[in-house]
Amino acid sequence: MIFNNKGQSQHRLVDHTGQVQSLSWSLGPTPKLLSSSADMSLVIRDGKDYKVTQQLNLTKYHEATKKSTKDRTWVAAAWSSLEPDTFYSTGVPEGKLYSWSLSESHEELKPIPFDAGHNRLVFSILPVPRTNTFITFSMDRKIMAWKENEGQRTWSLSTLGGFAYSVSLSHSKDIMAIACGDSTVRREIGNGKWEMGNRK
Numbered sequence: 799m800i801f802n803n804k805g806q807s808q809h810r811l812v813d814h815t816g817q818v819q820s821l822s823w824s825l826g827p828t829p830k831l832l833s834s835s836a837d838m839s840l841v842i843r844d845g846k847d848y849k850v851t852q853q854l855n856l857t858k859y860h861e862a863t864k865k866s867t868k869d870r871t872w873v874a875a876a877w878s879s880l881e882p883d884t885f886y887s888t889g890v891p892e893g894k895l896y897s898w899s900l901s902e903s904h905e906e907l908k909p910i911p912f913d914a915g916h917n918r919l920v921f922s923i924l925p926v927p928r929t930n931t932f933i934t935f936s937m938d939r940k941i942m943a944w945k946e947n948e949g950q951r952t953w954s955l956s957t958l959g960g961f962a963y964s965v966s967l968s969h970s971k972d973i974m975a976i977a978c979g980d981s982t983v984r985r986e987i988g989n990g991k992w993e994m995g996n997r998k
């Protein structure tokens with residue numbers, strides 16, 4: 799659903815057949831809206847009239863894959879914080895990250911895989927504004943940082959007692975807070991040390 803600043807519904811977008819699992823606006827004067835879905839598709843829409851400009855179907859799980867794995871399909875996607883025609887997504891196998899570029903001249907877009915990283919599904923891709931970095935957090939209980947233009951992991955942190963459901967960076971980008979599945983909020987204060995909020 800698209801809402802205006804008065805909270806009124808303007809558009810209902812129905813291009814996916816499964817749950818919509820992430821949304822991301824692109825940079826630049828002509829914004830584009832990227833969405834990903836459990837139906838293993840990515841849809842790009844014009845930010846003015848919301849018409850579909852591109853629909854990409856990701857590789858689906860092999861027929862022999864366990865039903866429990868197929869049932870928990872989660873596809874994350876986000877635009878680059880640096881390049882208006884570049885975005886990132888997850889895909890098969892679980893935890894795999896891919897880079898896509900709309901500036902490529904090929905008729906069919908081909909994703910570029912990143913180096914090995916997570917080994918279970920990725921909940922979210924979080925670009926860090928005005929940097930060459932994005933952060934991912936996953937069902938494997940790890941948070942990882944990646945170099946956008948190199949496709950390489952730069953660091954990894956364990957969230958210890960549970961999954962990370964949300965991550966937020968301070969404006970100075972030197973403090974990271976994590977909402978963790980063990981009923982705590984953790985603040986990374988350097989050298990792998992954590993400061994923890996009180997449990998309720």
